[in-house]
Amino acid sequence: MRRTVPPLAAVAAAYAVLQLCYAVAHMNLGWDESVYLSQVDPRSPAAYFSAPRSRGISFLAAPVVALTPSTTALRVTLALLSSAALYGAFAVWRPLLGRGRTALAAALFAGLWITVLSGPEVMPNLWIAFAAVAATGFFLRARDNADGRSAGVRTLAGLAAALAAAALLRAPDAVWLALPLLATCATVRAWRRPRVAAAVLGGLAAGGAQWAVEAYVRFGGIARRLADSSDTEGGMGAHLGAGLTAARRSLNGPQLCRPCRIANPSVTHSLWWLLLPVLVAAACTLALRRDTRAGRDTPAGKGTRAGRQTRAAVLLPAACALSLAAPYLLLLDYSAPRFLLPAYALLALPVADLAARATAAFRAGPRRWAVAAALCAVLAAHFSVQLKELRVNTADARDTTVRYRRAAEGLRRLGLSAPCTVTGPRAQPVAYAAGCASAQTMGNNRSTTDAALARTARRMPMAVLYDPADAYLPPYARTWRPHKLPGTDWTAYVP
Numbered sequence: 001m002r003r004t005v006p007p008l009a010a011v012a013a014a015y016a017v018l019q020l021c022y023a024v025a026h027m028n029l030g031w032d033e034s035v036y037l038s039q040v041d042p043r044s045p046a047a048y049f050s051a052p053r054s055r056g057i058s059f060l061a062a063p064v065v066a067l068t069p070s071t072t073a074l075r076v077t078l079a080l081l082s083s084a085a086l087y088g089a090f091a092v093w094r095p096l097l098g099r100g101r102t103a104l105a106a107a108l109f110a111g112l113w114i115t116v117l118s119g120p121e122v123m124p125n126l127w128i129a130f131a132a133v134a135a136t137g138f139f140l141r142a143r144d145n146a147d148g149r150s151a152g153v154r155t156l157a158g159l160a161a162a163l164a165a166a167a168l169l170r171a172p173d174a175v176w177l178a179l180p181l182l183a184t185c186a187t188v189r190a191w192r193r194p195r196v197a198a199a200v201l202g203g204l205a206a207g208g209a210q211w212a213v214e215a216y217v218r219f220g221g222i223a224r225r226l227a228d229s230s231d232t233e234g235g236m237g238a239h240l241g242a243g244l245t246a247a248r249r250s251l252n253g254p255q256l257c258r259p260c261r262i263a264n265p266s267v268t269h270s271l272w273w274l275l276l277p278v279l280v281a282a283a284c285t286l287a288l289r290r291d292t293r294a295g296r297d298t299p300a301g302k303g304t305r306a307g308r309q310t311r312a313a314v315l316l317p318a319a320c321a322l323s324l325a326a327p328y329l330l331l332l333d334y335s336a337p338r339f340l341l342p343a344y345a346l347l348a349l350p351v352a353d354l355a356a357r358a359t360a361a362f363r364a365g366p367r368r369w370a371v372a373a374a375l376c377a378v379l380a381a382h383f384s385v386q387l388k389e390l391r392v393n394t395a396d397a398r399d400t401t402v403r404y405r406r407a408a409e410g411l412r413r414l415g416l417s418a419p420c421t422v423t424g425p426r427a428q429p430v431a432y433a434a435g436c437a438s439a440q441t442m443g444n445n446r447s448t449t450d451a452a453l454a455r456t457a458r459r460m461p462m463a464v465l466y467d468p469a470d471a472y473l474p475p476y477a478r479t480w481r482p483h484k485l486p487g488t489d490w491t492a493y494v495p
Helices: 007-021 031-038 056-067 071-091 099-110 113-118 125-145 150-169 171-187 194-219 222-232 240-249 267-297 304-330 337-360 366-413 427-434 450-457
Strands: 421-423 437-439 462-466 481-484 491-494
Touching (some): 007 071, 007 113, 031 056, 056 125, 071 099, 099 113, 113 366, 125 194, 125 304, 150 194, 194 222, 240 304, 267 366, 337 366, 421 427, 450 462
Antiparallel strands (some): 462 491
């Protein structure tokens, strides 16, 4: 008897292949990655860790970094782990949507260029997306399994673990994820199960404990850390039009659009994003109408539980996606494609359900085959656009990080070796690549003063990176020797 490969496993394998063929070619480390890795790298001083960051992604990469300094080994490991996480997160939904729709949802999410590029990167947003998909699925399954049976205990444990992982990766995002779940527990009678609410709150508490303790140790309390986070983010507030505009402008790159003054992407490369709210609204409307019609045609007490579960499997991921996207679309005036990864992952579920029902609306025969062929053609066109954007953004990321490596090599040729310090624009990624400590006197990563750095220069090797676009050179370095760093636009000033 011939065994077939499960469709979700095939999607996860294809996702791994895409990463290994395209994203892993971006071998050097980015700015944020260097900050996260420096926290757990035994060979490098820890860079300044600002208030908005959480340490979950550092913990995830720690075992690999402890074993080897190889960036290639790190990239390959994360590519394989993210593919396994894609499979595990969406597998939670198979009892809810079925094998085909679950695999289609995973493919829709995995096919985005930012999903592929984020897989081998040391960044938290993709992993929050996986945690959000798993948590929402476990929540839906926990309603009927919260009576203490072994299956129910495993489901509740999965719910708590997924929320704990989200909180460890990025505590504020975990709270936004939990809000619709707790609101459902409070307002929907079928979900008023104390065990389910306890699993949600327990997962948040377990995962957020480290963030809360660090808030008191380093920032003076949770309120102070949130205020510092807001300052670092440029002042979180009502940026209604700016946030949405920045999100659309940065849809196809750059990876960070701050300030976001680029032009909107072409319609052909942003049509899927513009249609996404329409498709999700249609899926939610059909789910509500379908269950209303089923309730009218079904004798009392029959099928109502299945109807509620079907409706919730469409409505709840949409609600969680909106909640997770809200702070990035409404409270910030800049954007990055990775910010919306958790929302994209959750919205893929109702869109996949809509596509499957559009095909099933026709009886088996030529019409159904025609609809299926049309949908496949649309998906093929969408994936071809995403592949093009993946190539462009991978090349851009590689060009940027190559400059960090070249600058670090230039500093080593100037005689900088550990222990040493680098300051100035882009000091964090360059210092990490050179094995030095980094320090800033201004900006989001301000951690010291000019006077302190002047004293540092008297006791260890030090360099000031000077960028003509920044046009600021500290007073203590104005008598130092300038050295052009080959392959970059920067100059290093050394005593």
